[in-house]
Amino acid sequence: MSEKIIISPSILSADFANLERDVKLVEENGADWIHVDVMDGHFVPNITIGVPVVKSLRKITKLPLDVHLMIENPGNYVEPFVKAGADILTFHYEAVEEKEILGLISKIKTSGIKAGISVKPKTKPDVLLPYLDIADMILIMTVEPGFGGQEFIEDCAEKIKFIRQNAPNNLIIQVDGGINAQTGKICKDFGANSLVAGSYIYRTNDVKIAIDSLK
Ligand code: DX5
Ligand code: ZN
Numbered sequence: 001m002s003e004k005i006i007i008s009p010s011i012l013s014a015d016f017a018n019l020e021r022d023v024k025l026v027e028e029n030g031a032d033w034i035h036v037d038v039m040d041g042h043f044v045p046n047i048t049i050g051v052p053v054v055k056s057l058r059k060i061t062k063l064p065l066d067v068h069l070m071i072e073n074p075g076n077y078v079e080p081f082v083k084a085g086a087d088i089l090t091f092h093y094e095a096v097e098e099k100e101i102l103g104l105i106s107k108i109k110t111s112g113i114k115a116g117i118s119v120k121p122k123t124k125p126d127v128l129l130p131y132l133d134i135a136d137m138i139l140i141m142t143v144e145p146g147f148g149g150q151e152f153i154e155d156c157a158e159k160i161k162f163i164r165q166n167a168p169n170n171l172i173i174q175v176d177g178g179i180n181a182q183t184g185k186i187c188k189d190f191g192a193n194s195l196v197a198g199s200y201i202y203r204t205n206d207v208k209i210a211i212d213s214l215k
Contacts, residue, residue: 003193005215006172008033008066010198012048012148019053020060026201029208030215033066033088035176035196037148040071043095044146051080058085068118068176068196070145071095075104082111090116090139090174093123105134116174120145125159132167137194142187143177148198152178157186164191181213 009031014022023034036054041047054065064087069077074091081089089108096104101117108115116137117128121144128138140159143150156177163173174194175187184195195214204210 005188005192006032006174006194007211007214008035008174008194008196009201009211010035010037010148010176010196012037013198013202016049019057022202023057023061023063025207026211027061027063030211031063033064033194034061035066035068035198036086037198038067038069038071039146042072043092044070046146051077051084054081054086055084064088066090066196068116068139069095075100075107078104078107078111082108082113086113088114088116088137090118090137092118092120092145093127094120101131102134105131109134109136114172116172118145118176119159121153121156125162128163129166132163132171135171137172137174138163138167139174139176139196140187140192141177142175142179142183145177150178152180152183154183154186157183157190160187160190160192179214181210184214 009026067086114136118139176196179197180200
């Protein structure tokens with residue numbers, strides 16, 4: 001049997017006026033985590049949601065909250081997101097000075113939650129080498145961060161292979177952007193074990209079939 005794949009539906013494609021309904025919908029249909037896309041209008045050209053929404057989500061789901069910070073100065077927001085109930089906090093490599101990365105990872109981990117580092121499509125995977133032993137997760141973006149519903153960039157998926165070859169066995173490799181059954185398979189074949197999907201899961205008639213098709 002193949003390794004367990006962690007499916008993390010992105011609520012960016014949910015109906016924000018019915019967030020509880022849409023979180024429960026994926027929870028009841030096989031989601032493992034809930035992916036929360038936090039954008040600040042600076043690191044990416046879009047603004048979404050933040051700490052108060054994570055706090056409210058914490059009350060309505062037992063699933064781990066997988067918070068993807070697409071923001072500048074992520075270090076300033078570790079404590080508020082931890083307090084709000086995040087279980088995994090992923091920041092962008094490009095948003096932090098190199099000399100601060102190790103400190104930020106350990107700040108997140110000593111708060112008792114998992115730490116992830118993400119790279120944008122144009123960032124080379126070898127910049128992550130110093131962190132593979134200490135981070136819990138690497139998030140490979142397969143679209144430019146900022147919006148749901150974009151097309152998967154296959155070249156980015158090659159990075160998964162490099163990370164998997166150089167990583168300890170327990171490192172989670174997550175992929176985000178343009179994931180569906182077909183592109184998800186490409187990522188799994190390269191060694192990813194967590195898939196984020198927004199539009200593929202929320203813009204379907206059958207959420208269970210969509211989630212199952214990613215596993
Ligand atoms: C994009 C976000 C993604 C987004 C993915 O910047 O990080 O999580 O919701 O959406 P899809 O699955 O539609 O590409
Ligand atoms: Zn995301």
